[in-house]
Amino acid sequence: MSFSLGSFSKSAPSGEEKKVKVLVLGSGPAGLTAALYAARAELEPVVLTGMEFGGQAALTHTIENYPGFPDGVGGSELGDLFQRQAERFGAKVEFDTANSVDLSSRPYKVVADNGTYLADSLVIATGARSNHLNIPGEVELTGKGVSYCATCDGWFFKDKRVVVVGGGDSALEEAIFLTRFATKVTIIHRRDSLRAGKVLQKRAFDNPKIEFIWNTVVEEATGTEKLALLKLRNLETGESTNHETEGLFIFIGHTPNTQMFVGQLDMDDLGYIHSNMYMETNKPGVFVAGEVADSHFRQVITSAGMGAAAAIQATHFLEKES
Numbered sequence: 556m557s558f559s560l561g562s563f564s565k566s567a568p569s570g571e572e573k574k575v576k577v578l579v580l581g582s583g584p585a586g587l588t589a590a591l592y593a594a595r596a597e598l599e600p601v602v603l604t605g606m607e608f609g610g611q612a613a614l615t616h617t618i619e620n621y622p623g624f625p626d627g628v629g630g631s632e633l634g635d636l637f638q639r640q641a642e643r644f645g646a647k648v649e650f651d652t653a654n655s656v657d658l659s660s661r662p663y664k665v666v667a668d669n670g671t672y673l674a675d676s677l678v679i680a681t682g683a684r685s686n687h688l689n690i691p692g693e694v695e696l697t698g699k700g701v702s703y704c705a706t707c708d709g710w711f712f713k714d715k716r717v718v719v720v721g722g723g724d725s726a727l728e729e730a731i732f733l734t735r736f737a738t739k740v741t742i743i744h745r746r747d748s749l750r751a752g753k754v755l756q757k758r759a760f761d762n763p764k765i766e767f768i769w770n771t772v773v774e775e776a777t778g779t780e781k782l783a784l785l786k787l788r789n790l791e792t793g794e795s796t797n798h799e800t801e802g803l804f805i806f807i808g809h810t811p812n813t814q815m816f817v818g819q820l821d822m823d824d825l826g827y828i829h830s831n832m833y834m835e836t837n838k839p840g841v842f843v844a845g846e847v848a849d850s851h852f853r854q855v856i857t858s859a860g861m862g863a864a865a866a867i868q869a870t871h872f873l874e875k876e877s
Contacts, residue, residue: 571670575601577869578665578674580653583610584855585845586680587637587648588862589869593678594644596870600678602641602648603667609634610682611809611846612855616706616732621855630706633855653681658819658838675876676840676869679816679828680862683809683846688720692776693805700782701803705729708804709736717802718743718785720773726806727755733804734764741800743768745790768798776803811847825850834865840872 577593579586582604593600608631612618615630624633638648649669657664662673685703687693693701702708705719709732717737719730722744733740742759747769749756759765768787774795775786785798813826821829821837827850834842844861846853 572673573601573670574662574673575599576675576873577601577678577866578663578672578676579603579678579680580656580665581605581610581680581682581845581847582608582634582638582648583680583682583845583858584612584634584637585682585847585858585862585865586610586678587634587641587646588859589678589680589842589844589866590641590646590648590862591637591644592863592866593869594641594646596866597645598870598873600641600646600866601672602646603651603653603665603672604648605652605681607682609637610680610858612858614704614706615728618855637859653815656815656819658816658841661840663838663841676872677842678862678865678869679820679836679841679843679847680845680858680865681812681815681847683811685805686808686810688773688805688807690773690775692778692782696776696778696782696803699780700778700801701776701805703805705733705804708802709733712737712802714738715801716741716799717804718773718798718800719804719806720744721806721808722746722749722751723806723808724751724755727751727759729804729806730765731755731758731762733802734762737764737802740765741768741798742766743771743773743787745772746770773803809846809853811850813847823850833868834861835868840869842866842869 576598577600579602590600590602613631613634617627619627651667651669655666665672713736716739719742770790777784811826828843828848830843842865844865845858
């Protein structure tokens with residue numbers, strides 16, 4: 556990733572309460588765009604990066620559908636550009652992670668690793684995390700052949716055979732990327748058709764290194780010191796088979812990072828935060844943006860747009876109080 560620790564501001568010392576007008580939780584496209592817009596409104600926003608700089612987008616090798624980059628742009632590179640632009644207008648990006656949030660009264664209280672923040676308004680852009688298969692062997696073999704990020708780990712599978720589970724855009728993007736290293740990439744999908752966009756489907760079908768196993772799920776991952784074998788089950792016939800592989804990459808959707816807000820903000824059954832068209836939640840001055848509230852589009856450009864909208868509304872909200 557292209558983020559430099561030297562570019563981050565120092566967080567509030569432990570025990571100190573730092574007052575801010577706009578506090579942004581999350582450093583993905585939604586959070587950094589919110590910071591940019593809030594900074595241009597001279598609200599001196601503070602961004603708590605969380606543990607994943609740039610969010611899910613930073614894990615994508617090449618983003619080809621973000622306007623202004625006709626040849627595509629690396630996910631981490633785009634995140635770096637977002638950060639630099641927000642900082643140019645006065646946003647402070649702090650290498651810190653929020654651990655708890657109290658939305659019972661304003662200013663809202665956010666306790667982070669390196670200090671406590673009191674925020675007049677809050678933009679929640681905490682994103683989502685990769686779902687797991689929850690099969691035997693998955694946890695034990697994570698980092699030993701099981702991965703959730705091809706961009707991060709693809710190099711380790713040079714000249715090896717790997718499996719990708721999933722049928723959406725992320726699964727195909729990562730499978731195509733893995734063909735740079737692996738001798739064969741097998742995509743296993745529980746249905747007989749893909750959800751991914753047609754352009755990605757064509758690229759995958761045309762790639763001689765990629766093959767498909769349809770109507771099938773992975774039931775177990777086994778290996779001693781590293782992954783060696785997957786147990787598969789065909790959903791139509793019920794037949795079980797063994798599949799030798801050295802890598803298992805899982806891309807089966809995401810779960811929103813909303814645990815801190817349970818019981819404080821309205822959410823749907825999957826944990827996505829409810830908001831109106833203005834990115835407003837059920838708490839005054841609390842706005843939401845990106846995949847923490849979006850289970851449908853999940854695109855960099857829509858997350859960035861939501862971030863802009865959230866910051867604009869935060870600006871209006873604070874102006875009415877001044």
